């Protein structure tokens with residue numbers, strides 16, 4: 028049982044209410060007795076919890092989306108509070124948190140996209156997949172009119188699961204998407220889409236692609252999109268054969284791709300071109316994107332690929348780079364800029380070889396943007412095990428009143444949204460959905476979310 032008098036056990040703040048943060052809270056509560064109780068406050072910069080489960084997992088992946096129900100149960104446990112709409116660095120500092128919490132776990136994720144570093148990358152019409160995902164997920168950071176789909180031909184660079192999500196959302200019909208929680212403004216744009224051809228580019232071979240088989244397969248099962256694979260681009264080198272021998276998932280991916288390479292297009296309205304061994308060299312166009320110049324690559328026998336010097340252009344009016352996420356520095360913590368993570372030892376934040384007392388990390392900001400939602404459970408457990416092992420020597424917060432942080436935030440004019448506020452947003456979204464025979468329609472604008480949460484200006 029967690030204690031509730033705010034004086035004896037551990038007081039822990041978790042920054043980030045995505046899977047890593049919530050799994051960390053759950054792990055803390057499960058062993059709370061060993062330290063005389065634990066009180067956990069989970070902060071998030073948005074008024075809504077669940078991080079990438081709400082704003083990253085594709086809207087049509089309902090089973091993964093339903094992880095939110097399991098995360099919700101953690102928030103409903105005694106001893107846990109949600110404090111949304113509060114941003115670390117803007118509204119509160121790590122130092123301030125340490126005045127009211129014995130330990131702080133940062134689980135703020137990896138917020139920005141990696142870049143290609145090629146000419147034309149910033150031309151109008153060239154976007155990051157991260158921005159597109161945020162937009163179609165109804166993230167309050169994304170302007171409602173951030174995207175239109177006037178393009179006929181779109182290049183998606185990268186062959187990871189995010190690229191697969193982006194390609195699938197672009198290729199699906201609105202009928203295949205309208206049962207999801209996609210906001211109306213997104214469905215309207217998808218409905219008016221002119222897209223006929225989507226090119227997904229892998230710079231290495233099919234065996235080196237990062238997507239998983241289940242996600243890949245879905246691309247071959249769409250109502251109105253053919254998938255086209257050139258058998259020439261599925262050829263393997265010794266390193267690929269070796270990797271296949273050890274990995275069933277890679278063999279399954281290749282099986283799927285080989286089957287697709289034998290398919291004859293059925294004349295559907297859209298075509299997904301899965302291309303391998305092509306490296307983007309330049310996004311072309313004078314004032315707007317008109318194409319992508321790519322260089323043919325060849326596998327180098329050791330898992331990599333080298334340029335062949337042969338280049339050609341792919342016609343495109345829109346480009347998405349989907350080449351991975353990157354963490355951004357956490358104000359007040361050291362940062363490993365190369366890897367986009369906070370340096371740590373089993374979750375303990377490290378600076379100049381020494382531990383920063385009371386500070387921990389979990390999730391993508393700790394290990395980088397890898398793995399699936401469930402990966403965060405083991406990751407959070409490791410961090411919490413370190414925290415419990417340190418429990419006796421944690422610097423104890425001087426201020427132990429659970430109300431103290433809220434008072435401090437109110438004094439700064441911040442507008443924290445607590446669990447009841449989020450529940451009100453949740454209900455409002457479900458009511459919007461009900462009116463259209465859908466489970467939920469997301470509220471995409473911050474102010475509208477705050478109004479739905481019950482916030483009123485004095």
Ligand code: NAP
Pocket residue numbers: 088142143184185186187188189190192229230231235236237238242306307349350351352396397398399400
């Ligand atoms: P990712 O899995 O790391 O894939 C990034 C892709 O970008 C790779 O194909 C990579 O190729 C390519 N790339 C990187 N730099 C490039 C460059 N300069 N030019 C061309 N290609 C380049 O990243 P992600 O797709 O963003 O996914 C992040 C994590 O979220 C992954 O763990 C993913 O599985 C997970 N996720 C899971 C799901 C799901 O389970 N349904 C959905 C979405 C995301 P190289 O390998 O050659 O570097």
